[in-house]
Amino acid sequence: xxxxxxxxxxxxVQPAAARRLLTGAVxxxxxxxxxxxxxxxxxxxxxxxxxxxxxxxxxxxxxxxEISLYGHNAALEVLRSADAGDTPADRLRSLVSAFTAxxxxxxxxxxxxxxxxxxxxxxxxxxVATIRRAIxxxxxxxxxxxxxxxxxxxxxxxxxxxxxLSLSIxxxxxxxxxxxxxxxxxKLYADLAHRMVQA
Numbered sequence: 605x606x607x608x609x610x611x612x613x614x615x616x617v618q619p620a621a622a623r624r625l626l627t628g629a630v631x632x633x634x635x636x637x638x639x640x641x642x643x644x645x646x647x648x649x650x651x652x653x654x655x656x657x658x659x660x661x662x663x664x665x666x667x668x669x670e671i672s673l674y675g676h677n678a679a680l681e682v683l684r685s686a687d688a689g690d691t692p693a694d695r696l697r698s699l700v701s702a703f704t705a706x707x708x709x710x711x712x713x714x715x716x717x718x719x720x721x722x723x724x725x726x727x728x729x730x731x732v733a734t735i736r737r738a739i740x741x742x743x744x745x746x747x748x749x750x751x752x753x754x755x756x757x758x759x760x761x762x763x764x765x766x767x768x769l770s771l772s773i774x775x776x777x778x779x780x781x782x783x784x785x786x787x788x789x790x791k792l793y794a795d796l797a798h799r800m801v802q803a
Contacts, residue, residue, distance in 0.1 A: 617670075622660040624650035629667040633716045638668055638723040668720060669728040675710075675717035676735040682706045683742040692750030693798055696768075699746060700797040701790035703772040707779070708786035714776035743768050747801060757803040768797050 617623040628649030632641040643664055647654045661667050686702035689695040707714045724732060744765045750756030758764045771793050779789075 614674075619660075621650070621652065621656070625652065625657055625660055626667060626670060629664075630671055630713050630716055633668065633671070633720055634712045638664075638716075638720040665723065665725055665728070668716070668723055669725075669732075671713065672717045672721070672724060672728070672732050673735075675713045676732055676739070678710070679703070679706060679714075679717075680735055680739050680742075683739060687742060687746070692746050692753055692755050693802070695746045696743075696750065696801070697794040697798055699743060700768060700772060701787075701794040703769075703790075704775055704793040705786040705790035707772050707775040708783075708789050711776045711779040714773070718773050718776055740765055740769065750801065755803055756801040758801055764801060767800065771797055 614623050614627055617626050625646060629641070629646045632645045632649055636645070641664070643657050644654045646664070646667065647657050650657075661670075682702050683699055686698045687695055689698050721729060721732065744761060747756060747758055747761060747764060747768070751758050751761075775789065775793075779786075783789075
């Protein structure tokens with residue numbers, strides 16, 4: 605069982621049957637993709653009948669939305685907690701290190717929330733997009749502060765923000781536990797991100 609599908613991480617989801625369905629959906633979506641996953645696949649992983657899924661969730665898309673909402677909020681909280689340091693460079697390194705490590709530690713849910721967005725309904729996508737903008741603003745703000753201090757040389761702020769975020773986010777696409785320690789990967793990517801922008 606992966607770290608992201610442990611009962612502790614999802615203990616806010618009640619009752620237990622709903623939690624089993626949600627964790628089953630995370631694993632199924634990560635393994636097969638949203639479109640190729642059926643409600644039967646999800647119910648089977650939860651040890652339930654397909655009909656039981658609809659007792660707790662009105663649709664497969666609703667499961668994806670709950671996963672996306674939780675995953676994006678968790679990632680945003682990681683960034684907000686990591687935004688600390690005496691200089692913009694320290695802050696950027698802390699942000700990228702924490703964000704990268706989170707995407708490695710929680711690669712299963714991160715793969716779902718980052719790469720299955722297109723399957724969300726327009727209303728649900730809009731709600732998740734608000735959180736994604738807040739995530740981008742965390743990086744954009746530290747880059748702006750670094751530019752103001754003369755520490756960073758950034759000619760395209762939106763493009764650089766996207767590049768820094770993409771470093772961390774893409775980890776979820778390829779990471780498996782044998783690919784190295786998440787914390788060490790975080791430090792490596794923090795160094796790479798700093799080199800990208802330093803004046």
